[in-house]
Amino acid sequence: MYDMTIRLQADSEKCLYEQIYEHIRHEIREGKLLAGERLPSTRSLAEYLQVARSTVDYAYDQLQSEGYIEARACRGYFVCPIEGLLRLGERQQPRESVPEKESRAERGAEIPTQEAPFYDFAPHGIDMSGFPFSVWKRINRNILNDGNSELFARGEPQGDYDLRLTVSRYLHSSRGVNCTPEQIIVGAGNDYLLMLLEKILGRHVEIAMENPTYKRTWRIFQSFAYRVVTVPMDENGMVVDELEKTDARVAYVMPSHQFPTGTVMPIGRRTELLKWADGAEERYLIEDDYDSEFRYRGKPIPSLQSSDEHGKVIYIGTFSKAIAPAIRVSYMVLPRKLLEIYRRDCYFYSCTVSRIDQGVLNEFIRDGYFERHLNKMRKIYRAKHDLLLRSLEPFAGRFSFSGEHGGLHLVLTAKGNETEEELIARARKKGVKVYGISDSCVEAVEGNATVLLGFGSLSEQGITEGVRKLEEAWL
Amino acid sequence: MYDMTIRLQADSEKCLYEQIYEHIRHEIREGKLLAGERLPSTRSLAEYLQVARSTVDYAYDQLQSEGYIEARACRGYFVCPIEGLLRLGERQQPRESVPEKESRAERGAEIPTQEAPFYDFAPHGIDMSGFPFSVWKRINRNILNDGNSELFARGEPQGDYDLRLTVSRYLHSSRGVNCTPEQIIVGAGNDYLLMLLEKILGRHVEIAMENPTYKRTWRIFQSFAYRVVTVPMDENGMVVDELEKTDARVAYVMPSHQFPTGTVMPIGRRTELLKWADGAEERYLIEDDYDSEFRYRGKPIPSLQSSDEHGKVIYIGTFSKAIAPAIRVSYMVLPRKLLEIYRRDCYFYSCTVSRIDQGVLNEFIRDGYFERHLNKMRKIYRAKHDLLLRSLEPFAGRFSFSGEHGGLHLVLTAKGNETEEELIARARKKGVKVYGISDSCVEAVEGNATVLLGFGSLSEQGITEGVRKLEEAWL
Numbered sequence: 035m036y037d038m039t040i041r042l043q044a045d046s047e048k049c050l051y052e053q054i055y056e057h058i059r060h061e062i063r064e065g066k067l068l069a070g071e072r073l074p075s076t077r078s079l080a081e082y083l084q085v086a087r088s089t090v091d092y093a094y095d096q097l098q099s100e101g102y103i104e105a106r107a108c109r110g111y112f113v114c115p116i117e118g119l120l121r122l123g124e125r126q127q128p129r130e131s132v133p134e135k136e137s138r139a140e141r142g143a144e145i146p147t148q149e150a151p152f153y154d155f156a157p158h159g160i161d162m163s164g165f166p167f168s169v170w171k172r173i174n175r176n177i178l179n180d181g182n183s184e185l186f187a188r189g190e191p192q193g194d195y196d197l198r199l200t201v202s203r204y205l206h207s208s209r210g211v212n213c214t215p216e217q218i219i220v221g222a223g224n225d226y227l228l229m230l231l232e233k234i235l236g237r238h239v240e241i242a243m244e245n246p247t248y249k250r251t252w253r254i255f256q257s258f259a260y261r262v263v264t265v266p267m268d269e270n271g272m273v274v275d276e277l278e279k280t281d282a283r284v285a286y287v288m289p290s291h292q293f294p295t296g297t298v299m300p301i302g303r304r305t306e307l308l309k310w311a312d313g314a315e316e317r318y319l320i321e322d323d324y325d326s327e328f329r330y331r332g333k334p335i336p337s338l339q340s341s342d343e344h345g346k347v348i349y350i351g352t353f354s355k356a357i358a359p360a361i362r363v364s365y366m367v368l369p370r371k372l373l374e375i376y377r378r379d380c381y382f383y384s385c386t387v388s389r390i391d392q393g394v395l396n397e398f399i400r401d402g403y404f405e406r407h408l409n410k411m412r413k414i415y416r417a418k419h420d421l422l423l424r425s426l427e428p429f430a431g432r433f434s435f436s437g438e439h440g441g442l443h444l445v446l447t448a449k450g451n452e453t454e455e456e457l458i459a460r461a462r463k464k465g466v467k468v469y470g471i472s473d474s475c476v477e478a479v480e481g482n483a484t485v486l487l488g489f490g491s492l493s494e495q496g497i498t499e500g501v502r503k504l505e506e507a508w509l
Numbered sequence: 510m511y512d513m514t515i516r517l518q519a520d521s522e523k524c525l526y527e528q529i530y531e532h533i534r535h536e537i538r539e540g541k542l543l544a545g546e547r548l549p550s551t552r553s554l555a556e557y558l559q560v561a562r563s564t565v566d567y568a569y570d571q572l573q574s575e576g577y578i579e580a581r582a583c584r585g586y587f588v589c590p591i592e593g594l595l596r597l598g599e600r601q602q603p604r605e606s607v608p609e610k611e612s613r614a615e616r617g618a619e620i621p622t623q624e625a626p627f628y629d630f631a632p633h634g635i636d637m638s639g640f641p642f643s644v645w646k647r648i649n650r651n652i653l654n655d656g657n658s659e660l661f662a663r664g665e666p667q668g669d670y671d672l673r674l675t676v677s678r679y680l681h682s683s684r685g686v687n688c689t690p691e692q693i694i695v696g697a698g699n700d701y702l703l704m705l706l707e708k709i710l711g712r713h714v715e716i717a718m719e720n721p722t723y724k725r726t727w728r729i730f731q732s733f734a735y736r737v738v739t740v741p742m743d744e745n746g747m748v749v750d751e752l753e754k755t756d757a758r759v760a761y762v763m764p765s766h767q768f769p770t771g772t773v774m775p776i777g778r779r780t781e782l783l784k785w786a787d788g789a790e791e792r793y794l795i796e797d798d799y800d801s802e803f804r805y806r807g808k809p810i811p812s813l814q815s816s817d818e819h820g821k822v823i824y825i826g827t828f829s830k831a832i833a834p835a836i837r838v839s840y841m842v843l844p845r846k847l848l849e850i851y852r853r854d855c856y857f858y859s860c861t862v863s864r865i866d867q868g869v870l871n872e873f874i875r876d877g878y879f880e881r882h883l884n885k886m887r888k889i890y891r892a893k894h895d896l897l898l899r900s901l902e903p904f905a906g907r908f909s910f911s912g913e914h915g916g917l918h919l920v921l922t923a924k925g926n927e928t929e930e931e932l933i934a935r936a937r938k939k940g941v942k943v944y945g946i947s948d949s950c951v952e953a954v955e956g957n958a959t960v961l962l963g964f965g966s967l968s969e970q971g972i973t974e975g976v977r978k979l980e981e982a983w984l
Contacts, residue, residue, distance in 0.1 A: 222861035
């Protein structure tokens with residue numbers, strides 16, 4: 035067992051449990067405590083360090099809730115695999131691969147408002163039980179207490195520089211995004227940022243989207259003076275040969291985890307897309323990296339933006355989903371050329387996020403709480419994801435599964451001739467709500483009936499029981 | 510002297526000073542204590558009520574800071590004129606005149622970011638020293654403490670119903686606006702609401718603005734797929750005969766206090782405008798009621814929307830200015846017909862204001878703090894306004910003044926042949942920054958040199974000293 039000699043300082047500003055927690059966390063992150071290694075029991079460590087057992091308990095709880103260690107029944111605490119941990123803070127060189135930092139979040143996060151059926155496999159549901167309300171409140175309180183009247187003054191149109199700096203660091207270390215704070219625009223949600231992008235890209239843009247796609251974004255583009263064309267997908271994402279046949283000068287893609295199919299775009303297709311964009315000066319790619327924080331299988335894949343060498347990718351992401359929908363903070367990274375247009379034509383649009391919220395978010399990320407929250411949530415979602423996959427084993431004869439590498443939903447495609455409507459109706463009769471892929475289709479797509487099963491907002495018990503009901507309905 | 514028998518209740522949840530404060534406030538609002546009436550001295554009231562003198566001091570301070578009473582040196586405390594007080598809470602019948610509720614706020618509130626000259630008469634400056642930070646913090650803390658995870662979920666696209674209800678009541682009682690909460694859309698700033706309005710009104714709209722006008726809004730319309738035409742103004746505002754000559758189907762006006770001229774549109778011109786709008790089904794008026802909260806002279810004038818009988822007025826207002834720029838909350842009241850279009854075409858745009866901010870604002874208004882804040886600020890601004898007008902008396906031979914009925918700036922027009930540039934340059938040499946009206950002109954306007962003097966952000970001392978410097982520069 036690893037030497038757990040921790041030099042505790044009684045006169046430190048940090049309390050004892052924090053010192054223990056930080057020591058172990060540091061050892062794990064530095065690779066000195068390895069995955070699978072067993073930690074001393076709380077009782078023996080407490081004796082060894084001459085502290086109360088509850089102090090060690092508390093430190094272990096914190097480490098466990100953040101995904102650094104796990105408890106195995108009757109066996110003790112073990113270090114979790116470190117490649118699963120998202121690291122912030124240590125800024126890496128541009129273009130270096132970021133193998134330990136890839137993960138995925140969820141899409142949409144609409145909380146169903148109408149009377150929900152008993153088991154709702156909403157693909158946009160998220161688990162808010164893990165949100166660190168107390169930390170958020172404390173930062174909020176501190177900011178308001180420290181805050182002078184400056185906080186209540188109008189801020190910079192692109193968002194406060196401190197927040198943009200923090201976001202640029204986060205995006206670089208976690209997603210390989212190459213950008214300076216100057217290229218970032220902070221706004222109240224993706225919808226708003228797309229409205230702003232409309233002003234930057236200009237009117238009468240022809241824009242290409244995959245089919246099926248994220249319908250909310252499609253509706254937004256429809257409401258613009260844009261012509262939206264759909265391009266077919268194959269198993270690697272948007273078919274670039276088909277894209278070439280259109281007059282589109284902008285293509286909207288979700289390379290990390292396409293919604294709704296869950297497709298992860300491989301490097302070859304990404305290169306093709308970037309080559310298409312390089313083909314004409316006015317061409318751009320919009321990369322919506324909506325749920326890049328949660329990923330469970332395979333190697334992490336940096337953002338498309340990280341492979342962009344000619345300023346062709348407009349990168350959009352959101353904290354509304356990785357933290358909480360009510361936070362209403364998204365960000366857009368503009369290529370230099372579009373940044374110039376923004377500064378010329380749109381500089382007078384005030385920032386839509388209050389400076390207090392910007393300040394809270396900045397500290398939440400900068401001081402490591404966001405990283406901890408993500409690690410914790412990933413652990414929770416991975417457990418739900420694995421449970422759902424396991425529970426669905428009896429379905430393997432009659433359904434195929436896809437989109438299982440990340441995100442917060444799985445895609446089930448019937449092997450038989452059932453229609454989507456039949457599957458949904460039979461599930462509903464048993465008190466289970468599932469979602470047809472046709473909700474996300476701009477044009478009808480041929481193929482077998484396909485439904486989405488979201489697992490974000492259901493408890494583990496809910497998943498188990500819901501799947502049992504689905505067995506009754508479908509098998 | 511009025512009988513000050515206050516039945517203090519020792520067992521009340523309210524502390525003694527609050528009971529005294531509320532009693533006197535109630536008597537003033539009910540007209541039982543009349544303007545100019547002298548209050549008992551704090552010493553004699555404390556003796557009479559058998560409470561500590563500091564208790565009465567505290568109650569008087571609060572009443573004073575909210576504009577209910579004023580201290581006159583060596584003479585004691587006197588009741589302020591009640592018509593100056595904005596009342597909320599008592600909902601009135603529609604279309605009833607609202608004589609005691611009219612007031613005015615300020616425009617823009619851009620805080621100068623570059624190194625400012627010594628005396629900056631910024632027309633958009635506001636006085637943040639009066640902001641009740643402690644109340645705002647307390648409400649914020651309470652909301653986060655009481656708040657469950659629901660607060661962090663996505664809310665209604667138009668904004669939370671509770672806030673819309675509170676805003677509709679406030680708008681009705683203070684501005685005579687006739688609307689239901691269903692007609693209100695809450696958004697993160699006027700800029701955003703105008704972007705949303707673009708989607709509702711449709712593309713290729715011809716829109717009429719006064720010249721000079723609020724240049725920020727002009728820039729925003731320019732960035733839309735709109736054609737902006739300017740219409741000349743006379744001393745009553747937009748000239749409707751000239752408006753008739755255009756193809757405009759929408760006219761943007763600021764009837765309560767036009768920026769930058771300070772013109773208050775009289776009822777006759779308002780009727781003409783409404784008649785113009787009634788002339789075709791597709792015609793609408795946008796009423797930007799940006800600084801309706803602060804008004805110092807003449808009878809209060811309800812909003813244009815309150816005279817609208819055929820659903821022709823789109824009413825826009827903001828809390829970003831009456832409370833603080835960082836709050837980033839504006840509201841738009843849609844006529845029924847446009848509301849239908851919004852619900853059909855724009856329902857998918859998420860609300861841009863966080864639910865926490867919506868909750869804080871709702872309580873701030875609902876529980877009377879906003880009313881107190883406005884009363885207090887009006888007292889502060891009225892004092893500055895009167896001081897500036899008095900200080901400018903020596904200028905009367907060479908300048909005429911206008912826009913003196915409300916708002917946070919005065920308009921000075923030279924009687925001689927100086928140019929605007931000369932006036933600005935000569936002031937700047939003395940360390941004073943004044944603002945030329947041509948900054949607000951879309952097209953050049955003929956006439957004598959005109960400058961704006963904002964008094965919101967300067968202290969009383971700053972106003973006095975700044976004007977003295979202007980005397981040296983201009984007289």
